[in-house]
Amino acid sequence: MSKPTPISGFPEWTPGQRMIEQYVLDRIRATFELYGFAPLETRAVEPLDQLLRKGETSKEVYVIRRLHADAEGATGDDQLGLHFDLTVPFARYVLENAGKLQFPFRRYQIQKVWRGERPQEGRYREFVQADIDIVDRDTLAPHHEAEMPLVIGDALRSLPIPPVVIQVNNRKVNEGFYRGIGLTDPEAALRAVDKLDKIGPDRVAELLVETAGATDTQAKACLALSTLRGSDGSIADAVRAIGVEHPLLDEGLAELVAVVETAAEHSPGLCVADLRIARGLDYYTGTVYETQLRGYERFGSICSGGRYDSLATAGNVSYPGVGISIGVTRLLGLLFGAGALSVSREVPTAVLVAVTSEEWRAASNRVAEALRRRGIATEVSPSAAKFGKQIRYAERRGIPYVWFPGADGGPDEVKDIRSGEQVTATAGDWTPAAEDLKPQVR
């Protein structure tokens, strides 16, 4: 077999990087659970017609078929595709199980998703997302929109990554403002403003005129709105100072202020209202979120989401919700690329028990068993080679300690192979330095 090569867009971490990923996922999960989100995992596949319902992502979907399915099976109504996010499967799950679920339903979901997009830095074809959503039946109280930044702030703060800023806006502010100045197609205006980072204000002003039917004055007002930011009630004053009035604008500003003020009480500096944040997706109807890593703003948002009035509908019943998603693979890929994350060793092992000779392997096994019973990750040397060679086995993997079972009734000894310090020890009570027990992520 010739040497295999990586497949573009399908990243694979080294065991050391995978340890970092597990550490990150464990921390995120722990925070989600502290806030009472229940775990959910959905199957990897959905019916193709469900995946294509929104239309815009049709190019990204991976279709699956059994290799030996007959031609009909491969093209029929029962065609399946890999999910490209965790929102579509969650909406389907809620409809399928609505009778069994308690609403409001708070769930987290940490899974791989697949998109057939062209791979580039920070954009993959297979990647892990960590989502939380709160969904209710018929109506969802707006205070849930203020809770999302608290959860995400705690989750991201628990990670060995730079501090983050969560930027929030509210669709009602934009729509109310655009209607207040007389625009009749606020969605077109929003799509134009969403391109600010990519094409700059001059080109956005042109787009507003071309696609949203704005006059030059209206376009200027839209751009003025998009420059405002703030972390407290003053953001509402700044918007009102432009002099535009609309009931939807008032409703949006009240919600926006509640979000930033709730966040400010929880952790000052975490959350900022930034009226430039638009998020292109049509289905958001209230608060929208993006998240920047301080010092790595060039990465773009690593955690985004928003409020939607209708996650799903069944007959007369609709399910409004609010959700946010951490792009875990994207975040890790970028930080690995920047050399900003490392782990103290490539294996979980804290102790290697040396083997004096193959006949005495059982004695080494007994030491290992005693250490493991006390939660100390331990390997037994794979060979009874000279001790120097066994120590090199540990060194090459970053295992900090080598244990030597006592010969001829003598006591056991354990050596810290970094300092060379060697002490007598018994497996029933010896304990490694606290920072050596588990691999340390930095």
Added chain:
Amino acid sequence: MSKPTPISGFPEWTPGQRMIEQYVLDRIRATFELYGFAPLETRAVEPLDQLLRKGETSKEVYVIRRLHADAEGATGDDQLGLHFDLTVPFARYVLENAGKLQFPFRRYQIQKVWRGERPQEGRYREFVQADIDIVDRDTLAPHHEAEMPLVIGDALRSLPIPPVVIQVNNRKVNEGFYRGIGLTDPEAALRAVDKLDKIGPDRVAELLVETAGATDTQAKACLALSTLRGSDGSIADAVRAIGVEHPLLDEGLAELVAVVETAAEHSPGLCVADLRIARGLDYYTGTVYETQLRGYERFGSICSGGRYDSLATAGNVSYPGVGISIGVTRLLGLLFGAGALSVSREVPTAVLVAVTSEEWRAASNRVAEALRRRGIATEVSPSAAKFGKQIRYAERRGIPYVWFPGADGGPDEVKDIRSGEQVTATAGDWTPAAEDLKPQVR
């Protein structure tokens, strides 16, 4: 949208069942790490030609293609399929990264796999496997084969499931014995014996004659071998008592005895040599393992594997290994079906903080924050409804405690809603009963 329906073979657990699955996966992972196995996760896809290399599983493979890929792209050499086990991807990973890995390389891998087989009880199209393998370059010492049952025994014993018996055999025993009695196609004989559970000894005897060229006497000897079992060195005596001799038989018996004796020292009763265990797969060359749940033998093996001399080869280098795989979804699906596993509540939440009125929501948020900081999973009530309704919110989810922030400067109180007991408390030092802190799996 009409109500969606489940897809046969793609199981989805309820949030409560998912909690049990996470608990099980956490325990398995902790044991694997205690034995020094490093984590690995490979991409979900492999080149189709790699997946089909062994031929026999070709019908089970799911092929993927981008919906809008052109016809050439969809049929070319770069076709991808979903992996159907974790061994093929691991072999590919070892070859791809051989230059960077330290051998012997010990890794665990816990992931979903996909097979297009016809679904039935305990057999899924999407399921989770938890694998460990040890792979070395050129040669792998046989003591690694004795280590596998220790790891698996500890991992399964840490779970809330019935006790297990690991049944082991050694391919060299069978092949040496078959050759010793004069059979020239030991693999055909093994395939016949592998069908014992399905078709019974009479039909296996016929098969041995028909497909392995055995005489009636040879067939009887093969069946005699398959009836033997034992947990110590006496198994070798029992085999030798049949009176067959072959160097490969001696080698296999020595290895088999080492495996059961190592296991007996570690945990008596865990491991039994059972010479009926054959495992059909061609690539095993030494010890093979199957695992039965006591009282649920009808489920079949829930954890299987073996020794292979050549996981992969590249030029002159071959990579022998030994591995074993826990069928996690299969195990859980069967135990869920038998009503043998449950969890004490459907949400992680230990405490619901009541909200006196929407204006005082921030006070409830502060209580929740103080409790979470101390590791107590806490939700704030979604509405400021009458307390009776807020308590029912907790009741319906199995949340054991409801917290009432003090009104008018009075002290906070917390109520155990199962017993009705209500006490004054402060969020900085109140602690729930230990068994209420996390959902309990039984």
